[in-house]
Amino acid sequence: MKLLKMITISSLIFLFSAAGYAEITVIKVQGNASYRDGRNWIPLKENLVLPEGVKISTGTNSYAEIKLNSINHTVKIKPLTVIQVFSKETATDTNTHIGLKRGGITAKVPRDSNIKTIFKVSSPIATSSVRGTEEDISYGPDTGMIVRVLSGIIEGTNRLGRVNFISGRQVFVQQFNTAQALNILRDLNNQYLITIFGNGLTQDELSANQFFGDELLGNPDDNPSGMINTNTPTGRVHIPINIQ
Amino acid sequence: MKKIYLFLTAASAVFFLAGTIYAQNTGEIEWLAQIDKKPAVTYNDAVNLFVYQTGKNPSTFEQDSTALASEGIALQGYNGDTPLTKGMLSKMTAGYLKLEGSLMYNFFKTERYAFKACIANGIFKEDGSQYDRLSGPAMIEVFSKINEIRGEQK
Numbered sequence: 001m002k003l004l005k006m007i008t009i010s011s012l013i014f015l016f017s018a019a020g021y022a023e024i025t026v027i028k029v030q031g032n033a034s035y036r037d038g039r040n041w042i043p044l045k046e047n048l049v050l051p052e053g054v055k056i057s058t059g060t061n062s063y064a065e066i067k068l069n070s071i072n073h074t075v076k077i078k079p080l081t082v083i084q085v086f087s088k089e090t091a092t093d094t095n096t097h098i099g100l101k102r103g104g105i106t107a108k109v110p111r112d113s114n115i116k117t118i119f120k121v122s123s124p125i126a127t128s129s130v131r132g133t134e135e136d137i138s139y140g141p142d143t144g145m146i147v148r149v150l151s152g153i154i155e156g157t158n159r160l161g162r163v164n165f166i167s168g169r170q171v172f173v174q175q176f177n178t179a180q181a182l183n184i185l186r187d188l189n190n191q192y193l194i195t196i197f198g199n200g201l202t203q204d205e206l207s208a209n210q211f212f213g214d215e216l217l218g219n220p221d222d223n224p225s226g227m228i229n230t231n232t233p234t235g236r237v238h239i240p241i242n243i244q
Numbered sequence: 245m246k247k248i249y250l251f252l253t254a255a256s257a258v259f260f261l262a263g264t265i266y267a268q269n270t271g272e273i274e275w276l277a278q279i280d281k282k283p284a285v286t287y288n289d290a291v292n293l294f295v296y297q298t299g300k301n302p303s304t305f306e307q308d309s310t311a312l313a314s315e316g317i318a319l320q321g322y323n324g325d326t327p328l329t330k331g332m333l334s335k336m337t338a339g340y341l342k343l344e345g346s347l348m349y350n351f352f353k354t355e356r357y358a359f360k361a362c363i364a365n366g367i368f369k370e371d372g373s374q375y376d377r378l379s380g381p382a383m384i385e386v387f388s389k390i391n392e393i394r395g396e397q398k
Contacts, residue, residue, distance in 0.1 A: 034273045041270040041277070059272040060297045060387060061394075079391040080276070080384050102280070102381055103388055140385030142369060 021052040022069035022089035022096075031062025033077065050085070057082045058103070069094050071112050073119065078104040078138075092116060099123075104138030106150070121147075126174040126181070129155040131165075144175035156181060272296050282380035288324030289380075290333055293387055294340065315340070331355030331374030333386055334362040341365075341393055365393065 026048045034041035036055040044056070044064055056077060058064055064077045069089045073096060077083060081103025088095045093116035098105070100123045109119045109130045119130040123139035134150035147156050149166050156164045156172030162180055166172045170184040197206050275296075279289060291309060292302040294317050302308050305324040312318035316339040319332060326332075335358040338349065343365055349357035359374040367389045378386075 032270075032272045034270050041273045043270060057273045057276065059276065060293070060391065061299065078388070080388045082280070102384060104392075138388070140388060141379070141381045142385050 020088070020090075022087040022094065023067075024050040024052070024054060024085055024087055025067045026050065026064065027067050027074065028063070028065040030064070031079075032059030033057070033062050033064035052088075053084060053086055055082065055084045068096050071115060072108075072110055073117075074108045076106040076108075078106070081105060094118065096120070097122065100137060100139045100145075102140060104136070106134070106136050108134050125176060126156060126158045126172075128172065129157070131155060141176070144173060147172040271301065276384065279380040279384060284377055285328045285380050285383050286324060287319070287322045287326040287328050287332060290328050290336060290383060291318065291324070293383065294336060297340070297387060297390065312336075328378050328383065329355075329374060330362075330368055330372055330376045330378060331359050333378060333383065334358040334368065334374065337362055337367060337386065337390060341390065367393075 026044050026046055029044045029046060033044040034057055035044055035050055041057065056064065058077050058079055058081050060079055062079050065074060067074050068085065068087045071094060073094065075098065082101040083105060084099040086097040095118045098121045100121055107121065107130060109117065110133055121128050121137050123145040126145045128135065128137060128147045131153045133152045135154050136148040136150055139145045147154055147166060148171050153165055153167040156166055158174045158181060160179055164172050164181050164184055166184055169187060171187045172184060173182040196202055201209065279285065288305050291305065291312060294312055295302040295308050309318045317336050319335060332355060335355045338358040338361050343361045349361040356374050359368065362368045363370055367386060
């Protein structure tokens with residue numbers, strides 16, 4: 001009976017200890033970057049292992065890069081930034097939460113299909129959840145929280161629970177005095193979504209036309225160089241029509 | 245006895261040197277933590293942060309102002325206790341970054357047009373005034389943008 005109790009207790013201890021804290025390690029430091037230990041700020045050094053809930057601050061012209069767990073989730077901390085990092089990890093999932101007090105970070109969250117990943121960055125006014133692999137986040141009292149996606153998709157949620165999904169060149173901007181994030185296409189005003197060439201074709205369409213244009217659009221005997229003149233933006237298109 | 249003295253002297257030298265290095269490295273971070281709590285910053289605070297930005301450590305207000313004046317950053321006619329406004333910081337920033345983007349600023353190097361040039365470069369938002377006073381976190385945010393722009397320029 002005693003043996004059974006011992007085994008149960010040890011398995012419980014093992015199970016709870018498995019859901020432990022991830023190892024937060026400093027990868028690179030440039031300039032002045034420190035972490036808070038009690039009331040003191042201690043300079044960061046490469047390969048230093050930091051405790052759970054650590055507060056990190058960088059100075060002017062200074063950067064630091066930290067690894068958050070064993071599956072290489074990393075954060076590059078930009079100049080004049082203060083963050084607090086919480087990172088937990090088990091064999092089947094990771095749970096990372098970064099509090100961004102001010103400044104900016106670039107988070108890289110490589111996906112592992114066998115591991116359930118939760119990766120959140122919170123500022124005083126909004127939270128972003130990474131669903132892709134890379135994002136650039138900044139926060140300041142004047143401009144608010146800005147999230148740009150470098151790769152994949154992210155979910156931006158403000159304090160009222162309003163959600164925006166951001167990908168590509170869309171941007172999540174949440175300011176203090178607004179109930180809703182600004183238009184996610186605000187960076188694309190008067191700009192283009194994709195590059196187009198002469199005749200209004202995209203690069204893929206242009207390549208397809210060069211290879212298969214004759215077969216797709218008409219008789220090669222009429223126009224041996226292809227159906228669409230790609231040399232000039234104002235090229236004419238000849239479309240033979242056979243009415244029977 | 246001599247050996248003990250030598251050992252003690254060496255140990256205290258190492259201790260003091262280590263202390264100096266530690267202070268140099270964390271002084272800026274501790275100063276920033278203090279600035280973070282300030283509801284209103286002064287011209288002297290901006291001077292100090294520009295000194296850190298140029299890769300040096302601040303000393304006295306007079307010495308720092310002279311050093312920044314030679315780089316076209318310092319302002320004239322203000323003492324260290326003057327509350328910092330967006331216009332003042334704009335003029336210092338425009339001098340530091342050699343900002344363009346405002347024709348009027350190229351002709352008249354005033355705080356008003358420096359503020360417009362900063363808006364054109366995304367450093368300040370349009371919905372403010374050159375007379376707005378800055379809090380500690382707001383001043384640090386401007387320097388984050390300066391760091392970003394400097395990074396792009398490099």
